[in-house]
Amino acid sequence: MxxxxxxxxxxxxxxxxxxxxxxxxxxxxxxxxxxxxxxxxxxxxxxxxxxxxxxxxxxxxxxxxxxxxxxxxxxxxxxxxxxxxxxxxxxxxxxxxxxxxxxxxxxxxxxxxxxxxxxxxxxxxxxxxxxxxxxxxxxxxxxxxxxxxxxxxxxxxxxxxxxxxxxxxxxxxxxxxxxxxxxxxxxxxxxxxxxxxxxxxxxxxxxxxxxxxxxxxxxxxxxxxxxxxxxxxxxxxxxxxxxxxxxxxxxxxxxxxxxxxxxxxxxxxxxxxxxxxxxxxxxxxxxxxxxxxDVGDFAAIARLNPVKDGSGVTVIGDTPRVYSDSATGVVVTDTSRVIALIGVEDVVVVDTGDALLVTTTEHAQDVKRTVESLKAQGADDVL
The missing domain is CATH 3.90.550.10 (Spore Coat Polysaccharide Biosynthesis Protein SpsA; Chain A)
Structure with missing residues (x-):
């Protein structure tokens, strides 16, 4: 050209x-x-x-x-x-x-x-x-x-x-x-x-x-x-x-x-x-x-989805079953599993059918290292 x-x-x-x-x-x-x-x-x-x-x-x-x-x-x-x-x-x-x-x-x-x-x-x-x-x-x-x-x-x-x-x-x-x-x-x-x-x-x-x-x-x-x-x-x-x-x-x-x-x-x-x-x-x-x-991590998801009630926890999912007591953070779920958060702050829970992530908004950027480690271990089925 x-x-x-x-x-x-x-x-x-x-x-x-x-x-x-x-x-x-x-x-x-x-x-x-x-x-x-x-x-x-x-x-x-x-x-x-x-x-x-x-x-x-x-x-x-x-x-x-x-x-x-x-x-x-x-x-x-x-x-x-x-x-x-x-x-x-x-x-x-x-x-x-x-x-x-x-x-x-x-x-x-x-x-x-x-x-x-x-x-x-x-x-x-x-x-x-x-x-x-x-x-x-x-x-x-x-x-x-x-x-x-x-x-x-x-x-x-x-x-x-x-x-x-x-x-x-x-x-x-x-x-x-x-x-x-x-x-x-x-x-x-x-x-x-x-x-x-x-x-x-x-x-x-x-x-x-x-x-x-x-x-x-x-x-x-x-x-x-x-x-x-x-x-x-x-x-x-x-x-x-x-x-x-x-x-x-x-x-x-x-x-x-x-x-x-x-x-x-x-x-x-x-x-x-x-x-x-x-x-x-x-x-x-x-x-x-x-x-x-740019929704780069789960801290961004928490920021973009403010808590809508007095629970302190942002919940995203079609059929969420989340209980919280003195807790703050974000839960993203696509399962029907009950998730109970008690006395934890700024927690991030991501629950899927084959993998569970638990971290905090402060460490949200570190999730990338977990993915790199799983890839190195050959766990491609969850990536």
């Missing part, structure tokens, strides 16, 4: 309706969510669960937020999740469902979507939004996306950064630069730098400065510009994705995917595209004033 860099960077600013007409959303739905084991597993990752008590799975809520804005939505997910994703998203067409034979991280997933969309229409503006995030209010999020599309139409890769609510050490940060003059995007700023996850002291300094945003991994960009930077920084990955994309609308799709995909480099879109593009001055940011949570 040959991209004309000059054409990609000189796209004129356009009115909102025209820019949105070019907008196509992409939902990467990957990752197991190991810190949410045993609820989230390889066969049923967290984006297929309702973790907020809303009655919607995370991927369905993501689709519904984007559908009013996008001319189309592409979903990139694992082949093992095809049936479950199609049940959740019956409107996704076969041509817009990209099934990965194996996980290859975000650069391959988003890059392939960009390559397919470029071949359909090189003027497309794509937006990538992970399937496993909790966001609200929806209208505030949608306004940020509209501003991002407007800014992307001027020839920029745009990220939506989250206004931090506390000095988090688990997220990367974006340092904002000068305010940009973009019609229809009054909040657009230049990106001065992407910053790795900081320690507590540095995170506190970032938040106090007012110049830093959380990096939520949301990117909106002209597909031509996205591919231009991918080709410059990861030429072999770009070449492989181009080969798959060229076969996408042909009977050779599955054969080419099976041959090329396993050899692709595993890397994040941040390293392959966003950070080098920021160095080149091609990245902008829209601050997101909405609430955002």
């Amino acid at each position: 040959s991209i004309d860099p000059t054409a990609a960077q000189s796209a004129p600013s356009q009115p909102s309706a025209s820019a949105l007409e070019r907008f196509h959303a992409v939902i990467p739905a990957g990752g197991v969510g190991t810190r949410l084991w045993p609820l989230s597993r390889a066969a049923a990752p967290k984006f297929l669960h309702d973790l907020t008590g809303s009655g919607q799975t995370l991927i369905r809520a993501t689709w519904d937020r984007l559908a009013p804005l996008a001319g189309g939505i592409m979903v990139v997910t694992g082949r093992a999740h095809e049936d479950a994703v199609c049940r959740q998203l019956p409107d996704v067409g076969a041509a817009d469902l990209v099934l990965e034979p194996e996980p290859k991280d975000s650069a391959a997933a988003i890059g392939l979507a960009a390559a397919i969309l470029w071949l359909r229409d090189p003027d497309t503006i794509m937006g990538s939004f992970a399937a496993d995030q909790v966001i609200g209010p929806v209208d505030v999020f949608q306004d940020a996306v509209r501003q991002a599309v407007e800014t992307a139409a001027t020839g920029r890769i745009v990220t939506i950064g989250i206004t931090p609510t506390h000095a988090a050490t688990g997220f990367g940060y974006i340092r904002t630069g000068r305010r940009l003059s973009v019609a229809g995007a009054p909040d657009a700023h230049d990106v001065a730098a992407f910053v790795e996850k900081p320690d507590q002291r540095v995170a506190e300094r970032y938040v106090a400065s007012g110049r830093y945003l959380w990096n939520a991994g949301m990117f909106v960009a002209p597909v031509a510009l996205m591919l231009q930077h991918l080709e410059a920084n990861e030429p072999e990955l770009h070449a492989g994705l181009t080969e798959i994309a060229r076969a996408w609308e042909t009977p050779e799709r599955d054969a080419v995917m099976a041959r090329v995909w396993p050899g692709l480099k595993k890397t994040a879109i941040d390293y392959a595209v966003a950070e080098p593009a920021a160095t080149a001055g091609d990245v902008a940011v829209i601050p997101g004033a909405f609430t955002w949570d």
